Amino acid sequence: xxxxxxxxxxxxxxxxxxxxxxxxxxxxxxxxxxxxxxxxxxxxxxxxxxxxxxxxxxxxxxxxxxxxxxxxxxxxxxxxxxxxxxxxxxxxxxxxxxxxxxxxxxxxxxxxxxxxxxxxxxxxxxxxxxxxxxxxxxxxxxxxxxxxxxxxxxxxxxxxxxxxxxxxxxxxxxxxxxxxxxxxxxxxxxxxxxxxxxxxxxxxxxxxxxxxxxxxxxxxxxxxxxxxxxxxxxxxxxxxxxxxxxxxxxxxxxxxxxxxxxxxxxxxxxxxxxxxxxxxxxxxxxxxxxxxxxxxxxxxxxxxxxxxxxxxxxxxxxxxxxxxxxxxxxxxxxxxxxxx
Numbered sequence: 001x002x003x004x005x006x007x008x009x010x011x012x013x014x015x016x017x018x019x020x021x022x023x024x025x026x027x028x029x030x031x032x033x034x035x036x037x038x039x040x041x042x043x044x045x046x047x048x049x050x051x052x053x054x055x056x057x058x059x060x061x062x063x064x065x066x067x068x069x070x071x072x073x074x075x076x077x078x079x080x081x082x083x084x085x086x087x088x089x090x091x092x093x094x095x096x097x098x099x100x101x102x103x104x105x106x107x108x109x110x111x112x113x114x115x116x117x118x119x120x121x122x123x124x125x126x127x128x129x130x131x132x133x134x135x136x137x138x139x140x141x142x143x144x145x146x147x148x149x150x151x152x153x154x155x156x157x158x159x160x161x162x163x164x165x166x167x168x169x170x171x172x173x174x175x176x177x178x179x180x181x182x183x184x185x186x187x188x189x190x191x192x193x194x195x196x197x198x199x200x201x202x203x204x205x206x207x208x209x210x211x212x213x214x215x216x217x218x219x220x221x222x223x224x225x226x227x228x229x230x231x232x233x234x235x236x237x238x239x240x241x242x243x244x245x246x247x248x249x250x251x252x253x254x255x256x257x258x259x260x261x262x263x264x265x266x267x268x269x270x271x272x273x274x275x276x277x278x279x280x281x282x283x284x285x286x287x288x289x290x291x292x293x294x295x296x297x298x299x300x301x302x303x304x305x306x307x308x309x310x311x312x313x314x315x316x317x318x319x320x321x322x323x324x325x326x327x328x329x330x331x332x333x334x335x336x337x338x339x340x
Contacts, residue, residue, distance in 0.1 A: 001173060001212075004205030011202055012193060021204055028204075028211040032178065035214035036156055038163070041181040043194045044202050048148045048166035049073040051179035054198060055111070055144050055162040056081070058188045062108030067095045067125065068304035069118055071146065078113070088306035094125065104140050111142045116156075117149035120301045120317050122261030126157065142186060148177075149261065153219050161186055167206065171322040172213035176206035216322075223325045229259035232329040236264055236318070239337040260320040263302075265311045267340060274316050274339070281335045285316050 004024065009017035011025045029042050045051040048071075056064060056077040064081035066074050075081075082103060084095045095114060104110060116126040126145055145160040152170030156163055163180035167173055181187060184197065192199035219226065266274055271287035278285050287299070302312040318332070 001205040001209040004208040008204050011204060025202055025204055025207060028207045031211040032214055033180075035211070036151065036165070036180070037158060038156065038180050039158070041184050041195075043179045043181060043197050044207055045177050045179055045198060046175055046200070046203070047168075047177040048146065048164050049077075050198075051164040051166075051177050052113075052144075052146065053077040054179050054187070055164070055181075056113065058190065058197070059111045059142055059144070059162065060109075060186055060188060061111040061142055063106075064111045064113065065100070065103055066113040067115065069120075069125070069301045070113055070115055071119055071148070072300070074113055074146070081113070084112075084114075086304055109140060109142065111144055111162075113144040113146065115146040115149070116154065117147075117258050117261065118301065119149050119261065120299060121263035121305065122149075122257040122259070124256055124258065149258070152214050153260070154258075156180075167210035167213060170213055170218070171216065172210040173206045176203050176210050178210075222322045224320065224329060226259060228326055228329060229320055232320075232333060233259055233262050235333045236262060236336055239333070239340045240264075240267055262318045263315055264318060265315040268314070269339065270313055271316050274314075277339060278316075278335065283332055283335060285318050287316055 007017075007020055007024060009015070009021045011018060011022040013019075013021075025044075029044070033039070033042055043051070043054065045054065052071075052073050053076075056074065064078045065084055066078060066081045067084045068086050084100055084103070087094050087096050100112070104112075114126055117123070118125055142161040143157075143159075144162040144164070145157055146164045147154075147156055148164060148166040148169050150156070151163075151165040160180075161182045164177065165180070166177040168175075179198075181197075184195065187197055189196040190199060193202060224232075269277070275285060275287060298309060298312050299307075299315070302315060307315065320329075
């Protein structure tokens, strides 16, 4: 990022400084695509929310379908979209296949938005739909895969039409992300920058930071291993003696949810009380997604997953980052056990 600040100029300017900035921008674009294993196009954005807006509003489709547990940014970008329900099956969550198959039989090409990992429970949403590949890979649907919680950690689906990534979710800077596009012909151009598909001058320093973060090695570069993360989650559940709230909440299972996001309900304390107590102990957790955790309303995601109101009111989200240490996991497990 310091390098980007030193050489920064508008990458669209034709003068020497602009050309140098353009060269650095295009080099970062190729580095990011290579790190993700993506051979399509890439549009730099200010983050996942903007990337979602572009895809949901500029894709060449007649209608839009979104899963009931998508991030709030999806519903803000497409308030009139059809909402696909999720199955409330013990230990698993997936978009209802029967409903989706019926919806795709309707007239008009659809854009289907389904996240890879749910931001509140850690549930794998997209991998559960792999058996539906044949349903999607036709002229009736384009696929928008929100990989904000998985990019840089899990392989992306190279067959998706649109993929959304957010740099700060994998250790990069805030305020930058990207929309990966299989083919520019799938989008209506708007004029401006990024080959005419996005307005606003590119944030070169942040783009270089995003490229560097992706090249650091993904989960292999984290301070904690996958096993340490899964053991940590088991300890949190084990501390809730005589309670099944955790399973009723996240339906967590080592193979059906990621270990770096855990949705867990306390037997008695409210989410707000938990946030206050854990904050006093030096831990930052949230209730729901960070973008909506300031509200006292029941999480829309937990509601769609069928979590009872009283359980949702006691549910917090515990998220791990690349720099979370094993010692911090141990301290949090002890703090959580002391509250249970």
